[in-house]
Amino acid sequence: xxxxxxxxxxxxxxxxxxxxxxxxxxxxxxxxxxxxxxxxxxxxxxxxxxxxxxxxxxxxxxxxxxxxxxxxxxxxxxxxxxxxxxxxxxxxxxxxxxxxxxxxxxxxxxxxxxxxxxxxxxxxxxxxxxxxxxxxxxxxxxxxxxxxxxxxxxxxxxxxxxxxxxxxxxxxxxxxxxxxxxxxxxxxxxxxxxxxxxxxxxxxxxxxxxxxxxxxxxxxxxxxxxxxxxxxxxxxxxxxxxxxxxxxxxxxxxxxxxxxxxxxxxxxxxxxxxxxxxxxxxxxxxxxxxxxxxxxxxxxxxxxxxxxxxxxxxxxxxxxxxxxxxxxxxxxxxxxxxxxxxxxxxxxxxxxxxxxxxxxxxxxxxxxxxxxxxxxxxxxxxxxxxxxxxxxxxxxxxxxxxxxxxxxxxxxxxxxxxxx
Amino acid sequence: xxxxxxxxxxxxxxxxxxxxxxxxxxxxxxxxxxxxxxxxxxxxxxxxxxxxxxxxxxxxxxxxxxxxxxxxxxxxxxxxxxxxxxxxxxxxxxxxxxxxxxxxxxxxxxxxxxxxxxxxxxxxxxxxxxxxxxxxxxxxxxxxxxxxxxxxxxxxxxxxxxxxxxxxxxxxxxxxxxxxxxxxxxxxxxxxxxxxxxxxxxxxxxxxxxxxxxxxxxxxxxxxxxxxxxxxxxxxxxxxxxxxxxxxxxxxxxxxxxxxxxxxxxxxxxxxxxxxxxxxxxxxxxxxxxxxxxxxxxx
Numbered sequence: 001x002x003x004x005x006x007x008x009x010x011x012x013x014x015x016x017x018x019x020x021x022x023x024x025x026x027x028x029x030x031x032x033x034x035x036x037x038x039x040x041x042x043x044x045x046x047x048x049x050x051x052x053x054x055x056x057x058x059x060x061x062x063x064x065x066x067x068x069x070x071x072x073x074x075x076x077x078x079x080x081x082x083x084x085x086x087x088x089x090x091x092x093x094x095x096x097x098x099x100x101x102x103x104x105x106x107x108x109x110x111x112x113x114x115x116x117x118x119x120x121x122x123x124x125x126x127x128x129x130x131x132x133x134x135x136x137x138x139x140x141x142x143x144x145x146x147x148x149x150x151x152x153x154x155x156x157x158x159x160x161x162x163x164x165x166x167x168x169x170x171x172x173x174x175x176x177x178x179x180x181x182x183x184x185x186x187x188x189x190x191x192x193x194x195x196x197x198x199x200x201x202x203x204x205x206x207x208x209x210x211x212x213x214x215x216x217x218x219x220x221x222x223x224x225x226x227x228x229x230x231x232x233x234x235x236x237x238x239x240x241x242x243x244x245x246x247x248x249x250x251x252x253x254x255x256x257x258x259x260x261x262x263x264x265x266x267x268x269x270x271x272x273x274x275x276x277x278x279x280x281x282x283x284x285x286x287x288x289x290x291x292x293x294x295x296x297x298x299x300x301x302x303x304x305x306x307x308x309x310x311x312x313x314x315x316x317x318x319x320x321x322x323x324x325x326x327x328x329x330x331x332x333x334x335x336x337x338x339x340x341x342x343x344x345x346x347x348x349x350x351x352x353x354x355x356x357x358x359x360x361x362x363x364x365x366x367x368x369x370x371x372x373x374x375x376x377x378x379x380x381x382x383x384x385x386x387x388x389x390x391x392x393x394x395x396x397x398x399x400x401x402x403x404x405x406x407x408x409x410x411x412x413x414x415x416x417x418x419x420x
Numbered sequence: 421x422x423x424x425x426x427x428x429x430x431x432x433x434x435x436x437x438x439x440x441x442x443x444x445x446x447x448x449x450x451x452x453x454x455x456x457x458x459x460x461x462x463x464x465x466x467x468x469x470x471x472x473x474x475x476x477x478x479x480x481x482x483x484x485x486x487x488x489x490x491x492x493x494x495x496x497x498x499x500x501x502x503x504x505x506x507x508x509x510x511x512x513x514x515x516x517x518x519x520x521x522x523x524x525x526x527x528x529x530x531x532x533x534x535x536x537x538x539x540x541x542x543x544x545x546x547x548x549x550x551x552x553x554x555x556x557x558x559x560x561x562x563x564x565x566x567x568x569x570x571x572x573x574x575x576x577x578x579x580x581x582x583x584x585x586x587x588x589x590x591x592x593x594x595x596x597x598x599x600x601x602x603x604x605x606x607x608x609x610x611x612x613x614x615x616x617x618x619x620x621x622x623x624x625x626x627x628x629x630x631x632x633x634x635x636x637x638x639x640x641x642x643x644x645x646x647x648x649x650x651x652x653x654x655x656x657x658x659x660x661x662x663x664x665x666x667x668x669x670x671x672x673x674x675x676x677x678x679x680x681x682x683x684x685x686x687x688x689x690x691x692x693x694x695x696x697x698x699x700x701x702x703x704x705x706x707x708x709x710x711x712x713x714x715x716x717x718x719x
Contacts, residue, residue, distance in 0.1 A: 084560035
């Protein structure tokens with residue numbers, strides 16, 4: 001695998017604030033210069049920010065590289081430099097192959113021109129050769145589903161038709177290196193599903209994709225490696241699950257484990273105190289990302305301070321929207337009798353191929369069952385979180401489907417089939 | 421500054437390979453992204469690779485030009501015709517401006533055609549960068565293509581109106597001599613001058629939006645400094661030289677000489693105009709190239 005994109009120390013500085021001249025009129029600029037001259041501050045320091053600073057990375061042949069980070073981290077600036085829309089202030093990058101960008105679909109569409117004319121216009125602007133557009137013309141029209149209106153000016157299109165046509169053109173452009181920014185966030189569910197599928201097939205076809213998104217799910221699904229940008233710096237790079245996990249922990253502040261060192265302040269009452277909660281993998285180590293095909297454990301460590309009542313550890317798993325996936329309790333008979341004082345570690349194992357993809361968070365309780373009620377002794381809500389992802393290799397409940405599968409859970413069921 | 425080096429292609433791929441060889445393309449296109457330099461050079465090979473896009477821009481502007489108008493392309497004839505009519509009445513009839521031995525209406529119309537080509541080119545090309553903000557901030561291509569397309573588009577108007585000129589020439593039976601063969605040279609001179617000025621102005625326009633207001637003001641005065649309503653040899657020789665500093669003077673009078681058989685331009689004056697046009701072009705191009713990396717940031 002050869003290195004296709006190599007960036008070394010890319011940096012971009014913007015002047016902000018005082019340099020209003022950039023947007024003003026000539027008069028403003030002249031007045032400004034004269035004032036500067038008269039006040040003797042010839043080199044009045046303009047406020048500067050480094051949108052990105054010292055960004056280095058490599059992307060290889062056929063690799064899908066994710067770029068994640070909070071707003072203002074410099075992701076868009078990085079893409080603008082890679083697509084040559086703007087130049088860096090310092091640093092260097094070498095790119096082998098044609099670069100195509102999906103920064104915004106429909107770039108250069110002219111409302112007065114017909115769909116047919118816009119396909120040629122937009123295709124050429126994206127970097128396609130005329131012959132390439134002609135060859136793909138029918139496929140583009142088919143994919144867009146606006147064949148009937150192909151000779152109508154696009155200003156008469158509905159916004160949906162417009163987006164579909166625009167996306168089809170972009171989707172049929174096949175450069176060696178594709179740079180994609182958030183386009184998957186627009187459009188309806190069907191559109192998002194198709195774009196996602198398209199991204200995946202681009203990745204599979206041996207092209208290099210640099211994919212910027214806030215959609216961590218998409219990043220986990222598509223990208224082999226990822227880099228995390230924060231305030232213009234690369235703070236983490238490596239395998240996607242690791243980078244995503246680190247990012248989530250940083251931004252959401254909820255990691256795969258939490259511990260209370262001082263029993264006096266730990267959640268709980270005079271009977272039970274929590275010690276720690278962790279999300280663990282099969283080997284028992286905390287994990288903030290989980291392959292949907294592997295079992296996942298919710299480990300609750302607690303301390304029973306006094307003898308007296310029967311207690312039960314309980315967990316509640318919520319999806320990324322805060323909806324409850326399920327509640328679980330240990331129903332074994334060992335909890336029927338009062339639990340003697342001591343330290344316990346209970347782990348609830350979530351079987352493989354049960355959860356849906358996405359971020360899950362976990363509430364834990366240690367309770368006494370008093371049907372139909374539960375009396376909580378020690379509770380920690382939103383204690384830990386983890387990101388469940390699917391690599392889409394075909395052996396999960398997703399099969400070969402790459403679109404969205406709705407639902408709190410996504411079990412892999414046994415199907416029977418009889419032929420009549 | 422960024423540049424693309426085009427390496428010679430590898431040996432032709434064997435027939436068994438897929439039609440689109442990405443390996444081959446990779447070997448061909450190596451793009452190096454670097455900070456902008458003080459003295460950027462013009463990458464002609466890159467411009468050549470983007471020639472199709474230039475064609476597309478021209479085609480788009482032509483397509484869009486007279487959309488949703490009733491008389492469409494007839495505007496290309498109507499505009500210069502009206503100007504020439506006004507010139508004929510005001511300057512030809514009342515003010516008795518000199519037109520040499522040529523009938524004033526055809527003299528005025530020919531001059532106005534060359535002039536309007538320049539004026540339209542300058543207007544379109546200098547607005548071309550700011551007029552394409554979505555492109556400039558979203559996709560890479562040599563920005564030079566936009567002003568270039570801007571000076572090509574009015575050529576079509578010139579051709580359309582040219583038919584009317586031929587009809588008028590037939591009416592007044594003023595036939596050109598062999599000099600008509602150099603007529604395109606004078607249009608080229610107008611193109612170079614317009615492009616040079618428009619390059620600087622379009623770049624300036626990304627920072628200062630005064631440009632679109634300033635241009636019409638100058639365009640009011642400039643025809644009189646370009647010998648459009650009068651014949652150049654009707655003014656004292658000293659002033660002919662002064663007027664020749666303006667490249668459009670050579671364009672207008674040279675074009676009249678070539679097309680209508682007017683007085684032949686003085687070679688020295690022509691040289692002066694050409695020299696100024698080339699200087700304007702080089703200056704404009706240099707300023708444009710230096711500003712180009714900042715377009716997306718300042719626009």
